[in-house]
Amino acid sequence: MTDVPPVGTATSVVARLLREKKEHIAQLWADQPLFQAVFTVTRDEAVEAGRAVLEALAQVAESGRVDDIAAPGFAMIRQQLAAMSTSRTRSGLSIGQIDREVGALGAAPAEFLEDASGDTDERVRARLLWSELLATLRVVVIETALQENREIVERQRQQLLEMATPVVKLWDRLVAVPLIGMLDSARSQVVMENLLEAIVEHNATMAILDITGVPTVDSLVAQHLMKTVAAARLMGADCVISGIRPAIAQTMVQLGLDLGPVTTRATLADALELALERQSEQAKGIAPRH
Amino acid sequence: MQPGASSVPVLDLGGILLISIQGELPDDAAVDLRTDVTLAVSETGARGVIIDISGLDMVDSFLARVLAEVAASARLLAAQAVLVGMRPSVAITLVELGLALPGLETSRTVIEAASRFGVEIRDRGDQPAARGTDRTPT
Amino acid sequence: MSTDERATVSLPVRNDADLMTVRQRVRTLAQELGFGLVQQTKLVTAASELARNTLIHGGGGSVTVDAVSDAQGRDGLTLTFRDEGSGITDVDRALRDGYSTAGGLGMGLSGSKRLVHEFSVDTALGEGTTVSVTLWRGHASHGPR
Numbered sequence: 190m191t192d193v194p195p196v197g198t199a200t201s202v203v204a205r206l207l208r209e210k211k212e213h214i215a216q217l218w219a220d221q222p223l224f225q226a227v228f229t230v231t232r233d234e235a236v237e238a239g240r241a242v243l244e245a246l247a248q249v250a251e252s253g254r255v256d257d258i259a260a261p262g263f264a265m266i267r268q269q270l271a272a273m274s275t276s277r278t279r280s281g282l283s284i285g286q287i288d289r290e291v292g293a294l295g296a297a298p299a300e301f302l303e304d305a306s307g308d309t310d311e312r313v314r315a316r317l318l319w320s321e322l323l324a325t326l327r328v329v330v331i332e333t334a335l336q337e338n339r340e341i342v343e344r345q346r347q348q349l350l351e352m353a354t355p356v357v358k359l360w361d362r363l364v365a366v367p368l369i370g371m372l373d374s375a376r377s378q379v380v381m382e383n384l385l386e387a388i389v390e391h392n393a394t395m396a397i398l399d400i401t402g403v404p405t406v407d408s409l410v411a412q413h414l415m416k417t418v419a420a421a422r423l424m425g426a427d428c429v430i431s432g433i434r435p436a437i438a439q440t441m442v443q444l445g446l447d448l449g450p451v452t453t454r455a456t457l458a459d460a461l462e463l464a465l466e467r468q469s470e471q472a473k474g475i476a477p478r479h
Numbered sequence: 480m481q482p483g484a485s486s487v488p489v490l491d492l493g494g495i496l497l498i499s500i501q502g503e504l505p506d507d508a509a510v511d512l513r514t515d516v517t518l519a520v521s522e523t524g525a526r527g528v529i530i531d532i533s534g535l536d537m538v539d540s541f542l543a544r545v546l547a548e549v550a551a552s553a554r555l556l557a558a559q560a561v562l563v564g565m566r567p568s569v570a571i572t573l574v575e576l577g578l579a580l581p582g583l584e585t586s587r588t589v590i591e592a593a594s595r596f597g598v599e600i601r602d603r604g605d606q607p608a609a610r611g612t613d614r615t616p617t
Numbered sequence: 618m619s620t621d622e623r624a625t626v627s628l629p630v631r632n633d634a635d636l637m638t639v640r641q642r643v644r645t646l647a648q649e650l651g652f653g654l655v656q657q658t659k660l661v662t663a664a665s666e667l668a669r670n671t672l673i674h675g676g677g678g679s680v681t682v683d684a685v686s687d688a689q690g691r692d693g694l695t696l697t698f699r700d701e702g703s704g705i706t707d708v709d710r711a712l713r714d715g716y717s718t719a720g721g722l723g724m725g726l727s728g729s730k731r732l733v734h735e736f737s738v739d740t741a742l743g744e745g746t747t748v749s750v751t752l753w754r755g756h757a758s759h760g761p762r
Contacts, residue, residue, distance in 0.1 A: 503637060503640065503641075505633050505634065505636075505637055506633045506636065506669075507633060536644075536658065536661075537640065537658055537661050537662055537665065538662075539662050539665040539666055539669070540666060540725060540728060541665075541669060567655075568654045568655045568657070568658040569658060571655050571658070571659075572655070572658045572659050572662045572732065575659065575728075575731050575732055576662060576666075576728035576729075576731065576732060577727070577728050577731065578728070613654050
């Protein structure tokens with residue numbers, strides 16, 4: 190029988206200890222803020238979560254991949270870690286603070302390792318291995334938390350986009366979008382899609398894009414406005430742009446921006462008047478019902 | 480597919496021709512359609528041509544060109560063509576493609592287009608697809 | 618960009634009927650990948666334009682459709698059109714709006730470029746042309762300003 194390599198010994202020492210003292214450590218962890226504050230219903234829940242983390246860490250130690258955040262052991266607890274970090278974030282903790290709470294989990298197993306049998310060399314190696322394993326766990330938690338944050342930001346960005354571009358029905362077969370704030374490409378896309386869908390939904394023959402609340406109109410914004418008008422026209426609806434403030438009109442002229450064949454009006458009220466005029470003209474044009 | 484005859488029926492609504500393109504059109508069928516519509520306009524002396532594309536989930540530059548040509552030929556024969564029921568996703572795509580089709584008259588629905596020519600069609604309200612929505616009718 | 622081998626589909630572009638098949642398959646694949654309706658339509662339209670180019674200018678060829686994902690975990694579809702035709706003499710000119718050699722509206726190449734996020738043309742005189750386009754899911758086609 191050949192000698193077991195030192196690292197292999199250390200991994201099995203750590204794995205064995207994490208399993209042997211699982212109950213004890215899980216009980217200690219349950220009183221630490223990371224577990225206590227997250228699992229508020231019963232203490233058993235916190236203990237159970239601690240056991241799961243310890244079992245996962247034991248498996249990672251056994252696999253010898255203590256510095257690998259992609260080790261299969263971590264996959265088992267990723268969802269739980271995400272839930273824990275989300276809960277801590279909601280309590281107002283920064284990612285740094287959460288990281289420190291994860292780091293604090295290291296103390297209990299470290300003490301047990303210190304007391305473990307075996308020679309000094311073995312204990313030192315086991316302690317080092319545990320530090321490394323804990324460091325990897327911290328990275329896994331940070332990574333999970335960041336991913337969770339990214340998803341939240343993306344969701345909120347999407348909600349903001351939808352909220353910032355309401356389409357209102359102004360009159361029978363007349364819809365309007367009051368645009369407020371900067372128009373970037375992503376938002377213009379949402380505006381266009383929402384407006385066109387509203388045209389179908391309300392069977393609108395006319396749409397008003399009111400840009401009173403848009404601070405600046407550069408060539409890109411002008412292009413987006415023209416695209417929206419062109420798409421509405423292809424669908425059979427007239428689109429009028431209203432609310433071009435005097436300062437914006439001047440800037441647009443100075444920049445050489447031309448809205449081409451697009452009908453414009455100074456105010457939303459003027460655009461509404463135009464729309465109603467056109468509707469009554471169309472109504473006159475229709476032959477009486479038989 | 481029969482050569483020389485497009486798969487799209489041309490309906491005469493009394494001075495107005497209604498062409499309802501349902502589903503995807505192969506290139507040769509589109510070319511046949513152009514011929515059929517031009518012949519039908521000259522035979523019937525129609526003053527209007529309504530092309531309903533609410534059934535199309537895509538219009539590429541080839542079909543756009545054919546539609547523009549149908550309208551131009553109709554105009555030479557003193558008939559006005561109106562494109563009806565384009566879906567939002569199709570309109571956005573055509574505009575991005577650079578094809579705003581400025582020479583084509585458009586209308587929201589067949590009923591509205593017909594009323595332009597003084598023809599009244601009663602809305603039975605049972606054809607949501609004809610409104611040119613991106614949503615699948617249930 | 619990594620390629621998921623399972624999701625590779627290869628289709629011939631030899632005649633009009635093939636164009637329809639390409640459009641339908643691209644639509645289905647984009648739907649399966651969760652593309653929104655506008656994005657589906659943009660990709661299918663680009664596919665139609667490019668497949669027709671392959672057919673008319675390249676004398677026929679093939680298209681492969683690959684499900685791809687990038688480093689940020691975005692999913693996308695890459696369409697690669699290949700032909701062994703005479704190649705494009707002047708790519709810059711072919712990419713200009715209104716440039717047409719086949720009596721179209723001259724929007725084939727330049728227009729499809731605007732419908733997708735990534736676009737590349739590889740051509741050599743007498744050796745054919747490869748056009749590759751990618752659309753990522755859930756992003757406006759021009760990205761943030």
